[in-house]
Amino acid sequence: MPELRYLILADGDFGPMTSKTANSLIRYRADRVVAVLDRSQAGRTAQEVLGFGGGIPVVGSMREGLALGPTAVLIGIAPMGGRLPAEWRGWLLEALDAGCELWSGLHTFLADDPALAEAARRTGRAIHDLRRPPANIPVASGLAKQVDPFVVLTVGTDCNVGKMTAQLQLTGGLNARGLRTRFVATGQTGIMIEGWGTAVDAVVADFLAGAAEQLVLQGAKDADVVLVEGQGSINHPGYSGVTLGLLHGSCPDALILCHQPTREFIGDYREASWLRLPPLGEYVRLYEQIGSAVHPTRVIGICLNTYDLSEADARAAGERAAAETGLPATDPVRFDPAPLLDAIVHARDAYRHARAPRGSRAAAPAARG
């Protein structure tokens, strides 16, 4: 089966901080992206808009996009609430009629739309709703505590600060060091990139932690380290429940706190700004206390997203974050990720040492602080 060639829909919102799904696809699977549809930026390239992505063109209509021969149309933005903008239905029908599959991470399932479902039947094309949860998720019961690999979860000071991107970078780095490291996708974009996972924010609330638990159990097979993709933020008025369910369901042994230094207020870029971000130390304290209420965990590093800072300012932000928290801090996408990779390796060694049988532990010097 030939690999899919994607036309990404990101109308009105293609940009470094606004089209999270599109950008991740372009960063990690650029060879499969034929174009981005955004009427407001037609004629530019991904490189010009994002700073990466090379010559991938931005087109101004579905017709132009389809002329480039995609085999799938992928929804590349995650609008507030995750629902389908009404105007897009016509474009998606056009895409099905042109023989494309549809890929979507919206909360509104495309396959539940009668017109789209009928067109998919008629054209024999598949609709992939990545946020549709699996059936029969159990209530979590703490099983993730018991897995053998070292489990690391990214947590954030807000939504959309780079939690998934950080994990993907670190996964590559740890595998390069010889640690079998598995990225566990908990959101639609991660699922598109990894090919498996569950969008935990689309699960009925009572089963959210259970979904996270199942993902960790699956990711733990044949792995030394499991890196779980975080969601939301513990103080986000809309999404904190998702954050905590994921934290308690996945039972991470360590946390990496993700932050965008220029972010001042909680909430997506398009919301009113009414909740000021507390200092990083306050986040460390909150996450460690609430996380450890179910399974002992601690923050072992700060992962910065400095895309909107000069290199000098980005380095200064890293030093400030490290001084503030006493933890290694860097932007692992922009700079050398070694400080965070080292932090994970050291925390894992200490954890394994602490868990080792008494005899073997007595033979080695104490490690866990």
Next chain:
Amino acid sequence: MPELRYLILADGDFGPMTSKTANSLIRYRADRVVAVLDRSQAGRTAQEVLGFGGGIPVVGSMREGLALGPTAVLIGIAPMGGRLPAEWRGWLLEALDAGCELWSGLHTFLADDPALAEAARRTGRAIHDLRRPPANIPVASGLAKQVDPFVVLTVGTDCNVGKMTAQLQLTGGLNARGLRTRFVATGQTGIMIEGWGTAVDAVVADFLAGAAEQLVLQGAKDADVVLVEGQGSINHPGYSGVTLGLLHGSCPDALILCHQPTREFIGDYREASWLRLPPLGEYVRLYEQIGSAVHPTRVIGICLNTYDLSEADARAAGERAAAETGLPATDPVRFDPAPLLDAIVHARDAYRHARAPRGSRAAAPAARG
């Protein structure tokens, strides 16, 4: 329209701590309950099983129950995960054929069961799935911060410790004192009793806080005090996400911590016991810190469920909880609820004083500590 007469299904699980929905119906709407079906306790009365409920009989078969002339069969237990025990389908078909409506708070919607749906169509009887969430719930955006009434949320040291029962008692007490007090139901049992509400644990996780926000906005109309029914516990491995989404979505001005003094481990009675309850003071700290990350709040009282203690032990437990936390503590169902009612009234006065315009505030002595 005549009032419904309920036959309650609680097979194998009718008891003081196991059949939460059945018990609340019997406590608050006993006149509408014709019988309880539990084969393991047939021949007893509700009074004998629960210690309240008078002569409501426990029957051993659907046939016996239907002979007593119910107009509705209501699912009276909330099994782990909320799904329908397979054996019950036959009984529910029998009930529909006998002309009964069905009322259910299970996560598995009865109306989605083809056989039950078909029988309901054939018999013209309604199926009420109380956990089916309303359509188009928004993502929460902090609107509940702005309502005029004083908002109180019950929080718990575990599931099933009496959060709803406490609120219902306090609602009555506050109304008797002349404060227009609205109980806001967030679970299926509360909805059955109040006639409106949303089962927030059945909402897709991203919209859970939004559902809580909508409920508070609705409950705030023409009310002086809004008492929001709490769910789960902040350190429950399965349900903590629901607890935090409700806490951040409802923006309570004050919290009442509910606790069963004999409970040692987190988790429903039927689960393995692997997480020991921390001290009350630790819960107070966790709830205040994590709640105040979105809207300032504090715990103002401890509400005990002492059903399984002697009167002397129950009073001693109240004194111990008060000494441990420095807060008023009582079992408002068993003893005089005045300490908790006073706590709410005083906290509301202090809150209104603090929010009053500067001129009027300067005229009175400072109140909020």
